[in-house]
Amino acid sequence: MTDLSSYEGTGEAQFGDYVALLKPRVMSLVVFTALVGLLVAPVHVHPVVALASILFIALGAGASGALNMWWDADIDQKMRRTRSRPIPAGRVAPGEALGLGLALSGIAVVMLGLAANLLAAGLLAFTIFFYAVVYSMWLKRLTPQNIVIGGAAGAFPPMIGWVCATGSVSVEAVLMFLIIFMWTPPHFWALALFLKGDYHNAGVPMLTVTHGRKATRAHILAYTLALAPVAVGAAFTSIGGPVYLAVALALNGWFILGAVRIWRRDEAMAEADSYAVEKAFFRFSLYYMFLHFVAFLVEAALKTQGLGGW
Numbered sequence: 001m002t003d004l005s006s007y008e009g010t011g012e013a014q015f016g017d018y019v020a021l022l023k024p025r026v027m028s029l030v031v032f033t034a035l036v037g038l039l040v041a042p043v044h045v046h047p048v049v050a051l052a053s054i055l056f057i058a059l060g061a062g063a064s065g066a067l068n069m070w071w072d073a074d075i076d077q078k079m080r081r082t083r084s085r086p087i088p089a090g091r092v093a094p095g096e097a098l099g100l101g102l103a104l105s106g107i108a109v110v111m112l113g114l115a116a117n118l119l120a121a122g123l124l125a126f127t128i129f130f131y132a133v134v135y136s137m138w139l140k141r142l143t144p145q146n147i148v149i150g151g152a153a154g155a156f157p158p159m160i161g162w163v164c165a166t167g168s169v170s171v172e173a174v175l176m177f178l179i180i181f182m183w184t185p186p187h188f189w190a191l192a193l194f195l196k197g198d199y200h201n202a203g204v205p206m207l208t209v210t211h212g213r214k215a216t217r218a219h220i221l222a223y224t225l226a227l228a229p230v231a232v233g234a235a236f237t238s239i240g241g242p243v244y245l246a247v248a249l250a251l252n253g254w255f256i257l258g259a260v261r262i263w264r265r266d267e268a269m270a271e272a273d274s275y276a277v278e279k280a281f282f283r284f285s286l287y288y289m290f291l292h293f294v295a296f297l298v299e300a301a302l303k304t305q306g307l308g309g310w
């Protein structure tokens with residue numbers, strides 16, 4: 001973070017600006033994966049405990065978004081995609097975002113501890129710390145591995161959900177973590193390919209900037225290939241089953257085909273169709289993640305009817 005004195009708030013913030021600080025669109029998928037982690041756990045959770053747990057995980061995720069926006073205001077101001085965010089646009093003062101982020105983090109962690117258990121609260125605190133400090137403050141400006149390592153933050157929520165329900169970590173929770181962890185690089189690098197100058201202008205060492213687009217394309221394919229056996233393999237654990245297997249095979253087959261197409265293209269081809277393939281791959285990455293977790297949920301629902309599973 002550089003000098004923040006140029007981001008004096010104008011006092012014209014509206015409620016929507018404070019909501020925007022919580023990155024609601026991105027966090028919606030984060031919260032959904034946490035909900036699935038909680039619901040597929042093999043124990044009955046009282047609905048009030050379940051609802052409260054998800055509420056406080058959502059609050060913690062949003063709080064980490066506000067802390068990220070506070071720290072990254074200088075970067076956000078340099079990128080077209082982010083320059084109209086509340087702090088760089090001058091509608092919210094940095095101190096307000098910091099205060100909101102810290103306050104909501106504290107509330108979320110303490111309340112999750114009371115509503116669920118201490119391990120879940122500890123994991124939430126660690127996840128907020130990982131996103132706000134390890135990723136945003138340290139790795140993001142340091143290394144092109146920033147999102148590979150930092151992606152762990154986004155992978156913890158289903159594990160937190162599972163721990164809220166069971167009080168402990170299991171193979172299934174680790175697998176859900178791994179699916180998101182290995183998915184994050186292809187998800188993000190596809191975006192970095194078509195957002196061309198943004199990260200370069202902001203001086204953020206994303207892979208596209210440090211190693212070029214050809215290497216980024218190869219990395220997308222490598223991670224997509226490594227992800228597939230993990231995502232499909234989850235079918236053979238207690239949260240999987242034939243429905244999940246069919247969904248995972250289809251989604252991973254399609255994801256690999258997309259990654260191969262990206263790998264075979266060069267910049268001239270991508271320019272010619274305005275990065276249509278890369279944009280479609282990024283959009284599909286969101287459905288990919290959503291539908292895997294929907295399939296876990298379907299298996300869990302079937303099991304309550306004595307169906308599903310193997």
Ligand code: HEM
Binds near residue numbers: 151155188286
């Ligand atoms: C370090 C890890 C990650 C990075 C660097 C990253 C980066 C990005 C970026 C730059 C966008 C662009 C759009 C925007 O600003 O809203 C985006 C969109 C999105 N990401 Fe990620 N992401 C990461 C992890 C995740 C995770 C873990 C999830 C959820 C499980 C996720 C879900 C989404 C969703 C839902 C969108 C679309 C938001 C919209 O509709 O605008 N991302 N991501």
Ligand SMILES: CC(C)=CCC/C(C)=C/CC/C(C)=C/COP(=O)(O)OP(=O)(O)O
Binds near residue numbers: 131154
């Ligand atoms: C429970 C809990 C605390 C969850 C946190 C989940 C989490 C870390 C999600 C990652 C989300 C995300 C948009 C990263 C973007 O990177 P960026 O911040 O570099 O993106 P930007 O350029 O859009 O700011």
